[in-house]
Amino acid sequence: MYSDLRAGRLGDCWAALGRLERQGRLIAEDWMVRARIEQLQSRPADALDSLRRVDDRKPLAAQARLMSGLIELGRCRARAAEVALQRAIELDPGQAAARLELVQLYSRQQRFAELDAQLSALADRDQLDFDHMRFWRMTRSAPWSAKDDVATLERYVEADPEDRWSRLALAEGLRRLGRADQAERLLQPLPDVDPEARALRAQLALNQGDLERVERLLAGGQAEHARLAQLRGQLALKAGHPAAALHHFQAAYTAQPDDCINLSGLVTALRETGQDKAAEPFLAQIRHYNAMPALVDRLLAAKAGTDADLQRRLGSLCEAIGRPSEARGWYRLATKSDPLDSEAQQALFRLGPDFRR
Helix, strand or coil: CHHHHHCCCHHHHHHHHHHHHHCCCCCHHHHHHHHHHHHHCCCHHHHHHHHHCCCCCCCCHHHHHHHHHHHHHHCCCHHHHHHHHHHHHHHCCCCHHHHHHHHHHHHHCCCHHHHHHHHHHHHHCCCCCHHHHHHHHHHHHCCCCHHHHHHHHHHHHHHCCCCHHHHHHHHHHHHHCCCHHHHHHHHCCCCCCCHHHHHHHHHHHHHCCCHHHHHHHHHHCCCCCHHHHHHHHHHHHHCCCHHHHHHHHHHHHHHCCCCHHHHHHHHHHHHHCCCHHHHHHHHHHHHHHHHHHHHHHHHHHCHHHCCHHHHHHHHHHHHHCCCHHHHHHHHHHHHHHCCCCHHHHHHHHHCCHHHCC
16 A cells, blocks of 8 residues: 555555555554545645544654644644644654744744744754754844745635734734735734734834824833833833833843844933943844854855854854854854864853753
């Protein structure tokens, strides 16, 4: 049967599966084969039903959930895909393929905390190469190219109107592309108590110069929400209230310390309140962020991205800005490029014994 599948003899393979089913002898491997045939025949719902027959206690269960996630992504059902991929990881934490699929999904949806969690887990298991590390750095250093993801996000929302994360990301993408009216319409199903929706509505109102609506939205939102606090800080700076701006940017930084807008706002507010010395550590972080894209570009120009010195320097910068898992990823690449790089080896040791595996 398996040779029939590999040879593309789907009819013979399906007949063999039918005989086994009538005899009540289908096992996990057979359900996987059946799902693959149904997938090839453009029958995703049937394939998903077959995959559900693979018991979570079976060795193939993680692979079955991964396959389900990929099928759901093909159907543009991002929420269902996320559930399946997360289940694959629960069953097999070393399942790199499922984590990488989630990374792509979270990147499209601009969910950086979740993206970092998956890439951190991959880095801690030494499952990231230079291209993955470069992508990770770009999610923090390069502006989002919304145009590349809007069409996919539109399909996600069309297939599943209750997909909140895709709806929010699509609205943000449309805002960045200057399609504010469409973004506003997309947000209509989401209540103002949703902090992400409230923040996006406030940003849209700010872009349109509707300060009254901006102030109303910001006044009613959560004090500790990163984007809401950031907007409050920006408005306070424009209004000439640096002490209030400092309070808001401190809240934004606490909630999201790796956002350069929060860092820049914090530096400006500290300086305008006469606290130049207190601003220096945050200014140093900004310099570290600004230095990284050039190092990544130099690595990209190097053969296969292998330059231990550049990789170690990127690790050091990530460590300095409080991103230890990303730092470990760069240090590991450095030790692969140069197994005698004692500085990278010492850095891995310094970052903790739980991650030297």
